[in-house]
Amino acid sequence: MAAAPKQAGGRPDERTWTVANALSWTVDYFSRKGVESPRRSAEWLLSAATTLSRIELYAHFDRPLSADERATFRAAIERRAAGEPLQYVTGEMPFRHLVLQVRPGVFIPRPETEVLVDSVLEHLDRLGSEAPAVLDLCTGSGAIAVSVAFERPFARVHATEIVPPTAVVARGNAERAGVADRVTILDGDLFGPLPVELRGTFDVVVSNPPYIPTADLADLPSEVAGFEPRIALDGGIDGLDVVRRIAEQAAAWLRPGGVVVMETDTTCAKEAAHILSRWYEGVEVRRDLTGRDRIALGTRREA
Numbered sequence: 001m002a003a004a005p006k007q008a009g010g011r012p013d014e015r016t017w018t019v020a021n022a023l024s025w026t027v028d029y030f031s032r033k034g035v036e037s038p039r040r041s042a043e044w045l046l047s048a049a050t051t052l053s054r055i056e057l058y059a060h061f062d063r064p065l066s067a068d069e070r071a072t073f074r075a076a077i078e079r080r081a082a083g084e085p086l087q088y089v090t091g092e093m094p095f096r097h098l099v100l101q102v103r104p105g106v107f108i109p110r111p112e113t114e115v116l117v118d119s120v121l122e123h124l125d126r127l128g129s130e131a132p133a134v135l136d137l138c139t140g141s142g143a144i145a146v147s148v149a150f151e152r153p154f155a156r157v158h159a160t161e162i163v164p165p166t167a168v169v170a171r172g173n174a175e176r177a178g179v180a181d182r183v184t185i186l187d188g189d190l191f192g193p194l195p196v197e198l199r200g201t202f203d204v205v206v207s208n209p210p211y212i213p214t215a216d217l218a219d220l221p222s223e224v225a226g227f228e229p230r231i232a233l234d235g236g237i238d239g240l241d242v243v244r245r246i247a248e249q250a251a252a253w254l255r256p257g258g259v260v261v262m263e264t265d266t267t268c269a270k271e272a273a274h275i276l277s278r279w280y281e282g283v284e285v286r287r288d289l290t291g292r293d294r295i296a297l298g299t300r301r302e303a
Helices: 019-033 038-050 054-059 067-081 086-090 112-127 143-151 164-176 214-219 241-253 269-276
Strands: 092-095 098-101 133-137 156-161 183-187 202-207 254-263 280-287 293-300
Touching: 019 038, 019 067, 038 054, 038 067, 038 086, 067 086, 086 092, 092 143, 098 143, 098 164, 112 143, 112 202, 112 254, 112 280, 112 293, 133 143, 143 156, 143 164, 143 183, 156 164, 164 183, 202 241, 241 254, 241 269, 241 293, 269 280, 269 293
Parallel strands: 133 156, 133 202, 156 183, 202 254
Antiparallel strands: 092 098, 254 293, 280 293
């Protein structure tokens, strides 16, 4: 395909911007700017601007961009080139079987958390209850709560989130996934907003809490440290401040035989398991998709 006529600065003349032109120019521009995964970024941004799927982009190479699409795409390119996470620019993050909405101020779900969900589902399947109850703490975008309810239609989920605007995003994700009737998201810190009558009723307490040791925050990639909420990252001096609180309090909210499952920093997983062993039995550490220690879990001791 012949190259499009160029404006000053190397950008194609906007009258000629097709999907192919726009994608080619943006990949080159992001590469020069040092943007991570330039082609993936360009595809996602162009997909969001045109409402074409990433696969459809390649089937419609000659499709011209409308004026509105060009304006949306230009703004997205500028934000991404400035280092803003791709997920905030597009407003979306694929997670398991869902595409969740995220926005600045909301922690972006990570692939390793999908393994955390697997641990929850494994216990629910083994339990065999007709209406199991799950509690998700520090729910953020609602990734865990919504995924559990979506993948196990018999489950009922409560979730808590300390930042009210983030809780609004989680509720929106539950609505879009069609599970809002089985996912209750409450504003507040950990167990604080839960009705007292729910004590001792949950089959699983799960959390992806803030777990990065404070001293390690400075070493995070700029995309994370500069844009994602510190409250969702900082786990205290050793990364286990919130883990300790959950471990100590969760037993009172679990049924006998219920499990607590937490994601942790790879450097803290074994210590998290040691903490759990004070109140729980069958404590173990599980690895994430990269083979690193990531998840600590244990079963509430019988009374």
